[in-house]
Amino acid sequence: xxxxxxxxxxxxxxxxxxxxxxxxxxxxxxxxxxxxxxxxxxxxxxxxxxxxxxxxxxxxxxxxxxxxxxxxxxxxxxxxxxxxxxxxxxxxxxxxxxxxxxxxxxxxxxxxxxxxxxxxxxxxxxxxxxxxxxxxxxxxxxxxxxxxxxxxxxxxxxxxxxxxxxxxxxxxxxxxxxxxxxxxxxxxxxxxxxxxxxxxxxxxxxxxxxxxxxxxxxxxxxxxxxxxxxxxxxxxxxxxxxxxxxxxxxxxxxxxxxxxxxxxxxxxxxxxxxxxxxxxxxxxx
Amino acid sequence: xxxxxxxxxxxxxxxxxxxxxxxxxxxxxxxxxxxxxxxxxxxxxxxxxxxxxxxxxxxxxxxxxxxxxxxxxxxxxxxxxxxxxxxxxxxxxxxxxxxxxxxxxxxxxxxxxxxxxxxxxxxxxxxxxxxxxxxxxxxxxxxxxxxxxxxxxxxxxxxxxxxxxxxxxxxxxxxxxxxxxxxxxxxxxxxxxxxxxxxxxxxxxxxxxxxxxxxxxxxxxxxxxxxxxxxxxxxxxxxxxxxxxxxxxxxxxxxxxxxxxxxxxxxxxxxxxxxxxxxxxxxxxxxxxxxxxxxxxxxxxxxxxxxxxxxxxx
Numbered sequence: 001x002x003x004x005x006x007x008x009x010x011x012x013x014x015x016x017x018x019x020x021x022x023x024x025x026x027x028x029x030x031x032x033x034x035x036x037x038x039x040x041x042x043x044x045x046x047x048x049x050x051x052x053x054x055x056x057x058x059x060x061x062x063x064x065x066x067x068x069x070x071x072x073x074x075x076x077x078x079x080x081x082x083x084x085x086x087x088x089x090x091x092x093x094x095x096x097x098x099x100x101x102x103x104x105x106x107x108x109x110x111x112x113x114x115x116x117x118x119x120x121x122x123x124x125x126x127x128x129x130x131x132x133x134x135x136x137x138x139x140x141x142x143x144x145x146x147x148x149x150x151x152x153x154x155x156x157x158x159x160x161x162x163x164x165x166x167x168x169x170x171x172x173x174x175x176x177x178x179x180x181x182x183x184x185x186x187x188x189x190x191x192x193x194x195x196x197x198x199x200x201x202x203x204x205x206x207x208x209x210x211x212x213x214x215x216x217x218x219x220x221x222x223x224x225x226x227x228x229x230x231x232x233x234x235x236x237x238x239x240x241x242x243x244x245x246x247x248x249x250x251x252x253x254x255x256x257x258x259x260x261x262x263x264x265x266x267x268x269x270x271x272x273x274x275x276x277x278x279x280x281x282x283x284x285x
Numbered sequence: 286x287x288x289x290x291x292x293x294x295x296x297x298x299x300x301x302x303x304x305x306x307x308x309x310x311x312x313x314x315x316x317x318x319x320x321x322x323x324x325x326x327x328x329x330x331x332x333x334x335x336x337x338x339x340x341x342x343x344x345x346x347x348x349x350x351x352x353x354x355x356x357x358x359x360x361x362x363x364x365x366x367x368x369x370x371x372x373x374x375x376x377x378x379x380x381x382x383x384x385x386x387x388x389x390x391x392x393x394x395x396x397x398x399x400x401x402x403x404x405x406x407x408x409x410x411x412x413x414x415x416x417x418x419x420x421x422x423x424x425x426x427x428x429x430x431x432x433x434x435x436x437x438x439x440x441x442x443x444x445x446x447x448x449x450x451x452x453x454x455x456x457x458x459x460x461x462x463x464x465x466x467x468x469x470x471x472x473x474x475x476x477x478x479x480x481x482x483x484x485x486x487x488x489x490x491x492x493x494x495x496x497x498x499x500x501x502x503x504x505x506x507x508x509x510x511x512x513x514x515x516x517x518x519x520x521x522x523x524x525x526x527x528x529x530x531x532x533x534x535x536x537x538x539x540x541x542x543x544x545x546x547x548x549x550x551x552x553x554x555x556x557x558x559x560x561x562x563x564x565x566x567x568x569x570x571x572x573x574x575x576x577x578x579x580x581x582x583x584x585x586x587x588x589x590x591x592x593x594x595x596x597x598x599x
Contacts, residue, residue, distance in 0.1 A: 053395065054597045071594075075398040088390035090299050102291045103397055139393075 002029045004150050004182045005050060009058035012045050012206075019045040020056065021206030027199070029149070030179040031213075034193055035186045036276055037203035038283045043186045046203065047154050050184070051080055063149055076105060079143045080152035087127045087135055094123030100142055112145035115175070133164035140168065144176045151176075153185040157192070165189070169196055194272045202279055209279060223270040224251045224261050234264050241278035252278045288399065292407030293415060296381075303373035304411070308420045311369040312427035315362060319431055323438055351439075352452025353555035355432045359458040360558075362431065363424025364536055370420035371534040374412045376492075378480035381408040382593055383491045401593040405481065409586055412477050413470040417536075421462045429455055464563055468539060472575065474582025476533030482585040485592035499527040529578045539569040 005027040012020040020042045027033050037043045048054040052067030052074060060067060065074045087096065093116070101109045119137045127135060136156065143151065157165040173196055177183060187193055200217055202210035212220065226234045226249045235242070237260070239251040252270055253261060261267050270278075297304055382405065385391040394404065432453060436446045483495040503522055510519045524541075532538060546560055569575055 048597070051395075055595065072398055072400040075396065080392075080396045082389070082392035082396070086389045086392045088299070088385060088393065089388065092298075095295075095298050099291055099295055100397065103288050103399060105398070143396075 003027065003061075004029050004031075004063060005184070006061040007046075007049075007059070010046065010049060010060055011057040012042075012049065012054065013057075018206050020049070020058075022058065023203065023206060023208050025201060025208050025211050027182060027184060029182055031198045032177065032183045032185070032196055033199040033201060034190070034197045034272075035184060035201045035203060036190055036272070037186075038280050041203045041283075042206040043203055044154060045206075047080070047152055047184070047186065051075075051078065051152060077148055078150045078152065079146050079148040080154065081136075081139050081143055081156045083155040083158045087139055089126070089128035091127050092123065093121050093125050093127075093138060096127075096138065096142060097123075100146075104146055106147040107142075108145045108147065112141050115141035115144060115171075133160050136160060136164060136168060140171060144171070149180065149182060151181065151183045153183065153187075155187055156185070157187065157189065165192060169193060172196075190272045190276060197272075200272065202276065204280060204283060217272075217275070218269050220255055221270050221275055222253050222256065222258070222261055223268045223274065224253065224265050225249075225268070226251055226265040230264050237261075237264075241274075241281065289403055289407055289410075292399070292403060293411050296408060296411040297415070300373075300377055300411075303377060304370075304416050304419055307373050308366045308370050308423040311366050312362065312423045315365050316427055316431055316434075320434060323434070327438070348448060348452045349555050350553070351449055352454065353558050355428075355435070355450070355453035356455075356458050356558055357554055358432055358435075359425050359428035359453070359455060360462070362428035363421055363458075363462055366424035366427065367417060367420045367536040370416050371536060374416050375476075375480065375534055377416075378408075378412055378477050379484050379491050379495060381412070382481055382485035382589060383487060386596070386598060387489075402590050405485075405586065405590045405593055409477055409481065413473045414466060417466050417469055418463070421459070421466070425455065425459050425462065428458075461563055465566055468566055468569070469536060471570075471579050472539045473533040475529045475578040475585070476531060476582070478582035478585030478589070479530040481589040482592070485589040485596065488598075496531070499530050503527050525574055525578075529581075533578070533582075539566070539575065542572045542575055543569045 003026045005025075007026070008024050010020050010023040011018070023042065023046060035043055035046065045054065049056045049060055050062055050067060052071035055068065062074060063077050067074055091099075097109065097112055097116075100107050101112075116138070119134065119141070121130070121134060121138055121141075127138070130138065157168050160168070169192065172183070185193060185197075197214055199213045200210065201208055221240075224234065225245075228247065228249070231249050234249065234251045237251075237253060237256050239253050241252040243250050248265075251264075252274065258267065385394060432450065432455075436449045439449055440446045479499075480491075480495055483491045483498075487494045503519070503526075506522050507519045543565065546565065
């Protein structure tokens with residue numbers, strides 16, 4: 001696996017608090033990585049560091065470049081959508097295409113126009129006349145027409161209705177993603193990206209607390225539906241989490257052997273949402 | 286170079302109203318006001334002459350002077366339009382590196398492979414080169430239209446239109462004005478640099494910072510002068526620091542640094558125009574204060590680039 005991003009001891013201190021606390025991780029080529037964390041856990045700071053938008057301590061290598069020093073060159077290979085509505089409001093659709101076509105060496109104008117042909121966007125329209133969903137369609141069309149190695153998405157579907165949200169990820173998968181591209185995405189709507197991720201990273205208090213590919217997550221974590229009489233036995237196996245449903249208990253286990261769990265009850269694969277909640281217990285306390 | 290061209294073009298997309306529409310409107314208003322004045326003058330000749338130089342030209346049939354008056358008209362119109370552009374550019378500079386931080390569209394521009402140096406320099410170039418050039422074109426065109434109108438009024442008074450217009454030197458005026466733009470740019474550097482530095486640095490209200498810091502400093506210096514500590518600093522401060530930081534966009538401001546012209550005869554426009562020539566304007570380049578200001582301006586632009594690169598809103 002060739003690494004697109006390698007971070008070692010990534011640290012960023014704002015005046016009063018530590019946004020990144022020695023985070024270390026690696027992102028391989030051709031992966032779709034979800035960076036998930038509670039508010040204020042350091043997600044956006046990590047992305048900013050990768051994009052060269054902030055200073056930091058520690059070692060960070062993105063496509064062989066240091067984002068602090070080689071930002072201009074790096075951005076030819078890296079695209080990002082920060083969140084909805086960052087396109088300037090005065091910009092016209094046609095101007096946006098003209099501008100990117102003439103300043104980005106890896107932009108494919110024909111591709112962009114064919115993406116936009118599928119939407120209701122008109123070249124003369126200004127961004128301020130568009131709905132949030134249409135702004136994202138424009139932004140996505142621009143970004144998908146750039147042959148970049150790394151695409152960073154920070155809460156890309158915030159505030160969109162479910163039709164646009166589904167369409168967003170579907171278009172990304174069908175028309176953009178391939179084995180030469182890498183996507184790094186942060187979002188709070190975990191359940192919507194669960195099925196498209198190849199890798200999962202949890203971040204908490206500036207540290208990476210989970211970093212695994214989805215297959216490993218399925219092997220490592222298990223959810224067991226345990227009836228009341230077996231609950232005590234289940235607790236002895238040190239579950240990560242326990243919750244009650246219809247008189248039964250659902251236990252979440254990390255790295256407990258399958259046969260042992262099957263004796264307790266029905267074993268399922270936990271959703272990322274449940275895994276997240278269990279991992280982040282007490283974050284806001 | 287291509288990127289830079291598109292960066293400047295972007296500024297004109299965004300600020301079309303200020304850079305292009307505003308000067309045209311200013312020119313149109315000036316034109317209409319003059320037309321109205323002429324109409325008044327024609328209707329009530331007894332009230333006196335509104336364009337005394339013209340009437341003198343008519344009386345003496347001194348066409349050379351009439352030509353100089355038309356040239357002066359072109360300069361005057363351009364000056365008027367340039368003042369409007371200067372006001373536009375003042376506020377443009379304050380917003381240039383701030384507005385997109387406020388609405389977060391900076392994140393879109395920063396997602397493109399554009400260097401912050403190019404970005405800031407494209408804004409500087411738009412402010413002190415391209416916008417004044419637009420103003421010059423609009424000013425001269427308005428002036429020519431006015432001249433044609435005056436000439437037509439002249440025909441009405443029995444003066445042939447073409448010989449009168451032929452006495453004007455619109456091309457020379459345009460060349461002179463275009464050649465003055467570099468001087469204007471050098472002179473405006475400290476103001477543009479200061480405004481852009483505030484624009485790139487302020488977390489909010491760049492206008493307030495840009496005005497309050499020089500004025501506040503001036504007030505403190507004046508107070509110290511009153512307290513009897515230091516003398517003579519205050520007027521120098523207002524002239525060389527506050528004036529240059531805030532007033533550098535006023536067209537022709539460099540003439541305050543030029544040696545005064547001896548024997549300027551305002552009753553002889555042709556000779557007067559001849560004396561206030563390019564060489565006279567550019568003689569101000571000999572003043573160290575002009576260069577010190579320019580260097581300070583460049584340093585502040587470098588600071589603006591640095592803040593543009595590293596300002597981290599969180």
